[in-house]
Amino acid sequence: MKKLYILALIGSFFLTDCTKKVAEPMVEVKDKVEDALAWRGMAPKAGPARKIQIGDYNTFDLANGLKVIVVENHKLPRVSYQISLNNDALVEGDEAGYVSMAGQLLKTGTKTKSKAEIDQSIDFIGASLNTFSTGMFGSSLTKHQDALLDVMTDILYNASFPEDEFEKLKTQTFSGLASNKTDPSAMSRNVSTILRNGKGHPYGEVETEETVTNIKLESCKNYYNTYFKANNAYLVIVGDITPADAKMKAEKYFGSWKTGEIPQMSYDAPSEPSETKVAFVNKDGAVQSVINVTYPVNLKTGDADQIPASLMNSILGGGIFSGRLMQNLREDKAYTYGARSSLNADRLVGSFSAGASVRNEVTDSSVHEFMYELRRMVDEDVDMESLQLAKNSRAGQFARSLESPQTIANFARNTFRYNLPKDYYNSYLEKLEAVTVADVRAAAQKYIRPDNAYVVVVGNKDDVADKLKRFDGDGKVDFYDAFGNEVKDEGGVLPADLTGAMVVSDYIDALGGEEKLKSVKSMMMSYGMQVMGQPATMDIAQMAPNKFAMKLAMQGMTMQEQVYDGNKMKMGQMGQNQVKTEGPELEKMKKDAVMFPEMYYAAKGYTLDLKGIESVDGEACYKIAVTDPDGEKSTEYYSQGTSLLVRKVVSQEGPQGPITITTDYKDYKAVDGVQVAHTMVLIGAMPAPLTSTLNSVSINGEVPADTFKVE
Numbered sequence: 001m002k003k004l005y006i007l008a009l010i011g012s013f014f015l016t017d018c019t020k021k022v023a024e025p026m027v028e029v030k031d032k033v034e035d036a037l038a039w040r041g042m043a044p045k046a047g048p049a050r051k052i053q054i055g056d057y058n059t060f061d062l063a064n065g066l067k068v069i070v071v072e073n074h075k076l077p078r079v080s081y082q083i084s085l086n087n088d089a090l091v092e093g094d095e096a097g098y099v100s101m102a103g104q105l106l107k108t109g110t111k112t113k114s115k116a117e118i119d120q121s122i123d124f125i126g127a128s129l130n131t132f133s134t135g136m137f138g139s140s141l142t143k144h145q146d147a148l149l150d151v152m153t154d155i156l157y158n159a160s161f162p163e164d165e166f167e168k169l170k171t172q173t174f175s176g177l178a179s180n181k182t183d184p185s186a187m188s189r190n191v192s193t194i195l196r197n198g199k200g201h202p203y204g205e206v207e208t209e210e211t212v213t214n215i216k217l218e219s220c221k222n223y224y225n226t227y228f229k230a231n232n233a234y235l236v237i238v239g240d241i242t243p244a245d246a247k248m249k250a251e252k253y254f255g256s257w258k259t260g261e262i263p264q265m266s267y268d269a270p271s272e273p274s275e276t277k278v279a280f281v282n283k284d285g286a287v288q289s290v291i292n293v294t295y296p297v298n299l300k301t302g303d304a305d306q307i308p309a310s311l312m313n314s315i316l317g318g319g320i321f322s323g324r325l326m327q328n329l330r331e332d333k334a335y336t337y338g339a340r341s342s343l344n345a346d347r348l349v350g351s352f353s354a355g356a357s358v359r360n361e362v363t364d365s366s367v368h369e370f371m372y373e374l375r376r377m378v379d380e381d382v383d384m385e386s387l388q389l390a391k392n393s394r395a396g397q398f399a400r401s402l403e404s405p406q407t408i409a410n411f412a413r414n415t416f417r418y419n420l421p422k423d424y425y426n427s428y429l430e431k432l433e434a435v436t437v438a439d440v441r442a443a444a445q446k447y448i449r450p451d452n453a454y455v456v457v458v459g460n461k462d463d464v465a466d467k468l469k470r471f472d473g474d475g476k477v478d479f480y481d482a483f484g485n486e487v488k489d490e491g492g493v494l495p496a497d498l499t500g501a502m503v504v505s506d507y508i509d510a511l512g513g514e515e516k517l518k519s520v521k522s523m524m525m526s527y528g529m530q531v532m533g534q535p536a537t538m539d540i541a542q543m544a545p546n547k548f549a550m551k552l553a554m555q556g557m558t559m560q561e562q563v564y565d566g567n568k569m570k571m572g573q574m575g576q577n578q579v580k581t582e583g584p585e586l587e588k589m590k591k592d593a594v595m596f597p598e599m600y601y602a603a604k605g606y607t608l609d610l611k612g613i614e615s616v617d618g619e620a621c622y623k624i625a626v627t628d629p630d631g632e633k634s635t636e637y638y639s640q641g642t643s644l645l646v647r648k649v650v651s652q653e654g655p656q657g658p659i660t661i662t663t664d665y666k667d668y669k670a671v672d673g674v675q676v677a678h679t680m681v682l683i684g685a686m687p688a689p690l691t692s693t694l695n696s697v698s699i700n701g702e703v704p705a706d707t708f709k710v711e
Contacts, residue, residue, distance in 0.1 A: 054402065054425050057412040058243040062250060064259050065231030069412045070246040071238045073405040079239035080139035080406070081152060084413065086232050088265045088348060089202035095215045097207035101169055102220035103133030108165035110158040113151075115165060121151050131155065133223070135233065142240040149253045156257065159224055166217045173212050178681075178689040180482060182662050184290040184458040187281045187482040188355070192294045194484035195279055195454045196351060197270045203349060204270070208483045230257040234416070236409045270296040270349050272452040275473025279454055281480050282461040282487075282614075284623075284635040285649040287658045289363040289459030292355040293370050297343065297447050299350035302420045306345055307431050308439040309447055314390040315382050315440070316373065316448075317341035317354060322389060324373050325354060333369065335362045343447060347418065352447060360460055364467035367455060371471065374450035381437050391432055398428060462611060462625065487615075500608030500624045503638050504598050510643035512674040517596045520544070520674060522703050527680070527692040538692060547708040548593035563710050564589045570710045579710060591628065598645075605629045613640065616647050616664075644668055644675065660684050672699045 058070040092098055107129065108115040122129045127140035127148050136155065140148040180186035190206045197204030235254060237246045272295040299309060310318070317325030317340045325339040341354035354374070358366040401407045411425045455471055457464065465477050479487040508514055527538040534554055541549045545566075552560040561572035568581045569589050580586045594600065601608060607627040614623045614637070621637040637647040648663045661684045665677035678694040 054408055054411060057408060058246075059412065059416075060247060060250075062230065062255055064255065064257055066233055066235055066250070066254055066257060067416065068235045068237065068246070068250045069409055069416075070241070070243050071236075071405050071409045071412070072242060073238065074240050077142045077240050078139060079142050079145050079237065079241050080137065081145075081149065082137045082234075082236040082238075082409070083135040083152075083156070084234045084236065085134045085227055086234065086417065087227050087262055090263075090265055091200065091202050091267065092205055092211075094211055095219055096205040096211040097173065098215045098219045099133045099223055100207075101166075101173070101215060102161075102223040103131055104169055105161050105165060105220055106131035106136065106155055106159050106224065108169075109160045109162040110154045111160050112158065113154065115162070118151060118155070121147070139239075145241075145249070149249065153253045156228065156254075161217060161221050161224070163217060166220070170212060170215065173207065174209060175688045177207060177209050177212065178683065179687065182283065182482070182660060182683045184281075184283055184286065184288075184357075187283065188290045188292050188456055188458045190482060191279055191281055191458075191480045191484045192292050192353065192454065192456045195277075195456065196294050196296050197349065198268070199484075201267050201270055201349070202265075206483055226260070227262065229260040229262065230254065231259040232262045234413050236413060238405045238409045269298075272296060272449055273454060273473075274452065276451055276453050276455060276471060277474075278468045278472040278477045279456045279480055280461060280465050280468065280477045281456070281458040281482060282465075283458055283660060284460060285633070285651040285660045285662075286458070286460045287360055287651050288357050289360060289366075289457050289464055290355065290357050291363065291366055291370065292353055292456040293367075293374070293450075293453050294351065294353040294355075294456065295449055295453045297350040297352050299343070299345045299447065300347050301345045301414060301418045302424065303345065305439075305443050305446065307428075308435045309343055309443040311387065311390045311394065311432070311435055312377065312382075312440045312443040312447070313341055313343040313352075314393060315386050316377050316444075318343065320390065320393050322386070324377070325356070325370070328369050328373055329356055329358070329366060333362070333365070335359065335366045335369070339366075339370075352449070360463045363457065363459060363464045364470075367457070367468065367471055371450050374448050374453075377444045378448050378450070380441075382440050384437065387435070387437060387440060391435070394432055395429055398432075494610065494612060494622075498610065498622075500610040500622075500626075501602060503610060503622045503624060503643075504601055504608060506643040507638050507645055508596070508599055510675060511596065512670075514599060516673050517599060519700075520595060521700055522698075523595065524696075524698040524701060524703060525676075525694060526696045528695050529690060529692045531686075531690065537695075541703060541707050542593065542595050543703060543708065544595060546590065546593040548589065549707050562589070563708060564593050565708045565710045566593075568710050587630075601626070619646060621646055642668070644677075671697050674699060 056072070058072075060068050062068065090099065107118060110118070113121070118129075122138075125140055125144040125147050127138060127144060129138040129148070129151065130136065136152060138148050138152050180190070193206055194204050199205065235250060237250070241249070299306060303309075314320055315324065317323035319340065320326075323340065325341060329335045329339040330337065335358045336356040339354070339356035342352070344351050354370055356366060356370075414420060415422065415424060455468070457468060459465075461479075465479075468477055469475050481487055508517065511517060522543045523541070525540045527540070529536050529538065531552075531554060536552060536554045536559070539549075539551045539553075541547075546564070547566050548562070548564045550560075550562045551558055557574075558572070559574060561570070561577075563570040563572075568579060569586055571578050571580060571585065591597065606629070607625075609625040609627075611623045611625055613620055615621070616637050620640045622640060624636045624638065626634045626636055633651070635649040636645060638644065639646050645665055647665070649660060651658055651660050653659075661682065664681040664683070666679040666681070668675045668677050670676075676694065676697055680692045682690040682692070
């Protein structure tokens with residue numbers, strides 16, 4: 001409407017004025033048009049904050065102490081039931097992970113039903129049901145709620161914790177932990193968690209292969225028997241149900257839930273470091289670094305300064321594109337795709353984090369900019385425009401959240417759990433709008449600690465680590481592994497005259513010697529593996545000097561195939577073949593097709609930089625940075641004890657950007673005088689590690705004539 005009005009106004013002006021004064025100077029016309037359009041440059045005045053009325057909820061207590069919260073909403077014929085435990089987290093010690101495992105096991109069987117029968121019961125009524133360490137959640141059509149509650153309470157009262165499901169869950173957990181060894185985000189999360197909270201705090205524990213190995217089924221059962229009690233829980237009912245019906249359902253299904261004495265927890269409160277500390281996690285071959293600036297904060301839900309603190313964090317980098325970190329590191333410096341911060345409240349201990357993934361060469365510059373923005377937030381007032389933008393964003397998020405009746409239920413539960421004023425959420429927008437520039441500055445001075453932070457960086461140590469010493473209060477860098485254990489000097493001092501070429505020469509000797517390896521004219525190997533839970537085979541054939549063929553098959557079907565005849569190559573996937581006579585894939589194949597390529601490193605001009613001695617799964621290894629004549633790099637680890645290659649790390653482009661591929665070589669055995677790794681573990685190419693086991697190998701045997709045929 002305004003656009004049409006302005007067009008009409010301009011048209012009317014020209015028509016009238018040209019009739020009266022054809023010769024009026026055009027500058028006056030321009031002035032009048034600008035006056036008519038002046039409203040477009042004026043921001044509307046903010047109105048007073050609206051006082052909102054959040055949907056009603058009803059509460060009542062059962063005789064066993066279970067507190068019930070009911071949110072009535074008849075828009076859809078659905079209803080949900082949520083059990084939420086109220087106890088604080090507990091220290092799990094050398095069985096870290098068992099509490100989470102207990103929650104997952106709840107749904108795997110009862111005294112009367114197997115996991116399959118539970119799943120079938122839920123699927124039959126089109127419902128959903130999830131269990132976790134702090135409770136369970138189920139949702140169904142209103143007409144099926146009794147069937148849902150039958151299953152939920154059967155689990156609640158009769159969970160059986162089957163041994164076979166426990167072992168299956170352990171196996172799945174080990175698979176995930178193997179991926180975490182090379183996932184930079186997981187590595188950063190683990191180290192940040194431990195440094196920020198301390199290993200003696202429940203928030204400072206991380207799962208490792210050792211702790212999961214230690215988990216006993218009895219520990220999971222004890223957690224369930226101790227904490228799943230009516231007087232330690234809330235029952236939140238949301239949806240197409242009246243308060244009267246909700247009370248009837250609660251008493252019928254949950255009235256017999258037993259009570260018990262809940263252990264009280266106590267632990268030391270985490271504290272920030274006395275000065276900024278740099279913690280580094282090495283990831284060989286990484287072309288990017290993951291940065292996280294973090295420390296604990298004493299901020300609880302409902303604290304008087306929580307809303308000013310949240311606005312302050314929004315301005316710094318908490319979720320809006322105009323955040324200072326995003327504008328600095330992405331828009332101005334082009335160091336990253338995204339830089340953000342978070343400030344989290346918690347009744348035990350809150351946390352602050354700010355981070356980004358950046359290129360190796362700008363890692364130290366990025367840390368500098370993080371610290372600059374943190375100090376600027378403390379030292380300077382924010383401008384009113386930024387503050388109002390943050391308020392608008394927060395208000396919008398709050399308004400959108402009210403569309404979900406589950407939000408209202410969560411608000412009600414928080415009011416009870418954190419002892420908040422009854423109008424805390426109803427007056428949220430008023431409190432939000434009342435925040436001043438001075439309030440934001442005060443929150444920054446209280447919660448932003450650039451001189452008392454952990455700067456956690458995951459990246460390539462050789463390229464990055466030394467440049468970060470200037471940010472540490474002691475001028476040094478502490479090193480950690482993927483699970484937050486401090487890494488000390490591992491392997492002693494390198495012999496002064498030892499070179500990378502000498503290490504590789506020892507490897508050739510360990511394999512069988514140069515004369516023996518040159519006598520190998522062909523090799524055929526068949527591996528077995530599990531790909532996404534399905535058995536698969538991989539057959540590899542090589543023929544001197546440079547022919548290569550690989551076929552990956554599942555259930556009798558060829559899934560992937562590569563063939564190189566020494567000049568051209570065929571790439572096939574699911575029966576679709578493509579012949580390459582040039583290009584990067586062909587050039588890479590020319591290198592990969594050579595048998596025992598390490599024998600030719602010197603002749604072909606490879607650079608071998610001996611970096612030091614590091615541990616690979618507890619084995620001391622020589623670490624060599626290898627650069628081929630085309631500039632492609634890899635990192636190779638050779639055992640001090642056996643001289644054999646135990647790990648190779650390369651970086652390559654993936655669908656979402658650079659990825660690091662780690663291959664571990666294990667279980668070497670002699671085959672016709674040649675040492676062959678009978679187990680290979682590939683990490684980084686797939687969501688889970690891929691373990692290949694050598695089923696058969698033939699050296700200098702007969703190779704079918706069409707093995708290397710490209711057509």
